[in-house]
Each structure stands twice: as C-alpha cells, then as structure tokens.
Amino acid sequence: MKITSHFPAANGKISIAPSILSADLFRLGEEVRSMEMAGADWLHVDIMDGHFVPNLSFGPAVVRSLKGKTTLPLDVHLMVEKPSQFLEPFAQAGADLLTVHLEAQDDLKSTLNRIHQLGLKAGVSIKPDTDPQLLAPVLSETDLVLIMCVYPGFGGQSFLPGSPALIERTRTLINASGRSIWLEVDGGINAQTTPLVTQAGADALVAGNAIFSAADPVSALNQIRQASLHR
Numbered sequence: 001m002k003i004t005s006h007f008p009a010a011n012g013k014i015s016i017a018p019s020i021l022s023a024d025l026f027r028l029g030e031e032v033r034s035m036e037m038a039g040a041d042w043l044h045v046d047i048m049d050g051h052f053v054p055n056l057s058f059g060p061a062v063v064r065s066l067k068g069k070t071t072l073p074l075d076v077h078l079m080v081e082k083p084s085q086f087l088e089p090f091a092q093a094g095a096d097l098l099t100v101h102l103e104a105q106d107d108l109k110s111t112l113n114r115i116h117q118l119g120l121k122a123g124v125s126i127k128p129d130t131d132p133q134l135l136a137p138v139l140s141e142t143d144l145v146l147i148m149c150v151y152p153g154f155g156g157q158s159f160l161p162g163s164p165a166l167i168e169r170t171r172t173l174i175n176a177s178g179r180s181i182w183l184e185v186d187g188g189i190n191a192q193t194t195p196l197v198t199q200a201g202a203d204a205l206v207a208g209n210a211i212f213s214a215a216d217p218v219s220a221l222n223q224i225r226q227a228s229l230h231r
C-alpha cells in the first residue's frame, strides 16, 4: 500500500518539532494537543532498539496512536541497528517521515529508496563524531538531514559545543547539492542554544526536555521560536 506523506518540503522557515520522549506519557494526548495549539510544526518520535543506542523507547503502536489524532506531521527518528526491518511497520502506523542513521547496519541507499517507495519522506541522521562529508553521496535521495548535537539515546543531555561547526559544514553540503533538504538538529536544544544552531544553518529544531520538562511547555516552545528568529 502506497501512503501519502503529509510532510512539507523545506521552505526556508524554521520548523519546531517537540520530542515526545520527554512528554508525560500518561497525558500524551493533552501534551500533543497543547503543542499543536502553541504552533509546533511537527511531532518528533524517537524509536530506540537497545542496540544502536543503550535505551528503549517506542514502537509502531505509539505512532499508530498519534496518527489521525493530531494534524502535526510525524517525524520518526529510527535509532535502530537494522532500520530496513521496520520501514513497513512504521509507514503503516502513520509516520510521515522516517529518518535512519548513516551509522546503522543497512545499505543506506536502498533503505532511502524503500522509504520513498512507501510514499514517505526520508531523512538521514549522523552522530556527533561522524563526518558530515559522508552524507554527500546520499543527498540526492534525502529530504532531511538530522545532525545529533548529543550522543543519541537519552533526552535531557547537554548540547555538545562542537555542534555548530558540524551544522555549518552540513549546510554548505546541502546548499551545494542544489536540493531543498531540511537541516534538522536534535539534542540539547533550548532557547539558549537555538541561536547557535539557526545561525549555523539549521532550519528544523527538535526539543524534548526544554519543552516538556518546563513548568509551562507552551511558553518554552514560544521562547525557542523567538530565539530562532535571531538568524
């Protein structure tokens, strides 16, 4: 079954994707609704397999529970060793974009092609120690690049200071490709680190802890939005 992705093309505006990893799962519906009302652009869903990263999180059932209940496109980040095993289940559950890791144990090009065949947008993520230049051969098949600003696996970690330089290098590569590709950043994003990443060229921001652990998540989202305007 071919699915129609509701994921928008890169448009020069900043998109903010709250990560439900830090949400109160007892109140997931309310948390998502308040992010929608506050003007969030996408919802970021972290999938962890206990191998690629030393943690476990959600599976397709959680994506299925969100689909149709929210208007926000579902940005699904697969931190798994064998993403090829999970493309169909997440597509059928309702993901709009699937991001896989360049460091995963699968053939990257065929994984990206398969995501597109399923009718979804395709992203590629790199960990903080991976050279962004390795992305160059796959940019022609990529809709979004996700730069990790922490070592993946857990929410609430501190932004790694080397991240802006990686983002700048990635922005140069994307611009040279001549394609419209989102440059998303993930890990340690808050109102203080946002100007560092937007000035370096990021146009999509994932934030978990900074939003959902705040006393007022809506105002935390607004503060990130304000900070992102200092480009």
Ligand code: DX5
Pocket: 019, 020, 021, 022, 044, 046, 077, 150, 151, 152, 153, 154, 155, 156, 157, 186, 187, 188, 189, 206, 207, 208, 209, 210
């Ligand atoms: C970490 C995940 C992130 C996480 C970010 O491995 O990929 O998406 O939710 O969380 P914060 O914003 O808390 O660093």
Ligand code: ZN
Pocket: 019, 044, 045, 046, 077, 186, 206
């Ligand atoms: Zn993530």
